[in-house]
Amino acid sequence: MHKKLFIPGPTEVREEVLKAQSQWMIGHRSKEFGELYHRCVSKTAEALKTKNHVMWFTSSGTGTMEGAIRNCVATDGKVLHTVNGAFSDRWFKISKSCGRQAARVDAEWGKAIKPELIDAELAKGGYTAVTITQNETSTGVRQPIEDIGRMMKEKYPDVLVLVDAVSALMGDWFEIDELGLDVVVASSQKAVALPPGLAVAVVSQRALDKCRTVPDRGYYFDYDAMLKRYDKDHQTPTTPAISLLWALDAELDHILKETMPGRYRRHLEMAEFTRAWAKQHFALFPEPGYESVTLTTVANTRDVSVKDLNAGLAGKGMQISNGYGDLKEKTFRIAHMGDLALDDMKQVTSAIVELLGL
Ligand SMILES: Cc1ncc(COP(=O)(O)O)c(C=O)c1O
Missing domain, CATH: 3.40.640.10 (Type I PLP-dependent aspartate aminotransferase-like (Major domain))
Structure with a gap:
């Protein structure tokens, strides 16, 4: 699949x-x-x-x-x-x-x-x-x-x-x-x-x-x-x-x-949506004001199993990233880069809400 x-x-x-x-x-x-x-x-x-x-x-x-x-x-x-x-x-x-x-x-x-x-x-x-x-x-x-x-x-x-x-x-x-x-x-x-x-x-x-x-x-x-x-x-x-x-x-x-200004606007729109979602349910890992435009690193404040979450997402045909190195399970990363669109971010975040019962 x-x-x-x-x-x-x-x-x-x-x-x-x-x-x-x-x-x-x-x-x-x-x-x-x-x-x-x-x-x-x-x-x-x-x-x-x-x-x-x-x-x-x-x-x-x-x-x-x-x-x-x-x-x-x-x-x-x-x-x-x-x-x-x-x-x-x-x-x-x-x-x-x-x-x-x-x-x-x-x-x-x-x-x-x-x-x-x-x-x-x-x-x-x-x-x-x-x-x-x-x-x-x-x-x-x-x-x-x-x-x-x-x-x-x-x-x-x-x-x-x-x-x-x-x-x-x-x-x-x-x-x-x-x-x-x-x-x-x-x-x-x-x-x-x-x-x-x-x-x-x-x-x-x-x-x-x-x-x-x-x-x-x-x-x-x-x-x-x-x-x-x-x-x-x-x-x-x-x-x-x-x-x-x-x-x-x-x-x-x-x-x-699409033009680069258009592409940048789309990335920023996805980033702002994903950051707002992360703040609502978890917290952001990066220092405020310095968040990436192409990926959102979420602080795992609810201590959910990111591994299990990803297994659940796999069943729905999606994949996010665990934290990197020492940040594994302490953070997780949702990328919004390339040709993804706002609707894709709505899809993945709703799936996480559903899987975690938030
Ligand atoms: C910021 C940054 N630099 C370097 C690399 C290494 O790139 P590559 O895997 O294409 O060699 C990566 C890969 O994820 C990266 O994110």
């Missing part, structure tokens, strides 16, 4: 997109492939209103997080990681495992990273880059990326800003170019509403210039190599997931038709 997914990735994929994936294979060195990839790149830039370089990799989001570090932080450079959950912690570990000098500032899980926290650490000097997990999926916290971007521009214009928007891009909205965000990465299986397997990096010119000075930037995620190949014939250096790019091409048409 098809279970409608209210988990923070993979999300529901529209049937039209599933069909688009099943077209006949083409060679990745053909003119037709170059046209397909070029359409995906151009339409992504148009949707995100960015003049930065758009690169779609055959990878999950974690690959592009690693890529951002490899390209933008030389082994004699230093990166500051802001950490307030499992995914921001993962990025710190990635930098370490790539042999980079990495420091971290932490905020309590559930609290947001504020510009002052970053400022206090960067003021010590010596940093090449800072990482921000714009939407921390383990806690449902949205970082104030607008305030952080503005602070960085004003006080640390030479420090590159690397942003994980894996579970938010194409759902939530922020101005990449205006905020001066140097690398923004995201996965296909979240708010882009595709199957897993593609990840995007939106790369500023200065991040690209920086990457060209980093000798040990690795091979697979090399921005310079990606761009050189793109400029030559709109192709990719290695064999891409062609089926997923067909799907992306179709979904981007849908996104452009």
Whole structure:
């Protein structure tokens, strides 16, 4: 039975997109492939209103997080990681495992990273880059990326800003170019509403210039190599997931038709509905004012068994997410990302009310 997914990735994929994936294979060195990839790149830039370089990799989001570090932080450079959950912690570990000098500032899980926290650490000097997990999926916290971007521009214009928007891009909205965000990465299986397997990096010119000075930037995620190949014939250096790019091409048409402001409004409407429901029956886990637009993390104040609840929902053809790591059973997460609509949120929340007898 098809279970409608209210988990923070993979999300529901529209049937039209599933069909688009099943077209006949083409060679990745053909003119037709170059046209397909070029359409995906151009339409992504148009949707995100960015003049930065758009690169779609055959990878999950974690690959592009690693890529951002490899390209933008030389082994004699230093990166500051802001950490307030499992995914921001993962990025710190990635930098370490790539042999980079990495420091971290932490905020309590559930609290947001504020510009002052970053400022206090960067003021010590010596940093090449800072990482921000714009939407921390383990806690449902949205970082104030607008305030952080503005602070960085004003006080640390030479420090590159690397942003994980894996579970938010194409759902939530922020101005990449205006905020001066140097690398923004995201996965296909979240708010882009595709199957897993593609990840995007939106790369500023200065991040690209920086990457060209980093000798040990690795091979697979090399921005310079990606761009050189793109400029030559709109192709990719290695064999891409062609089926997923067909799907992306179709979904981007849908996104452009809806428009990003429209898409953002729909996400916000679902978020506001789900938050109000959560407050009525439970409580919200994130710090007030910093709740994610693409998922709601509910504090399990009634001590219900989330495992049993999900089993009940499965019987009704739906699935939500338990809390992440230590937050398992203490919280649960309801995603409202991608192509879900308000009616879907009404359906899942009514089903929870019915199952729990609220
Ligand atoms: C905020 C965030 N960053 C990174 C990742 C890792 O992405 P992927 O599973 O596509 O590698 C996730 C996955 O859930 C995420 O939510």
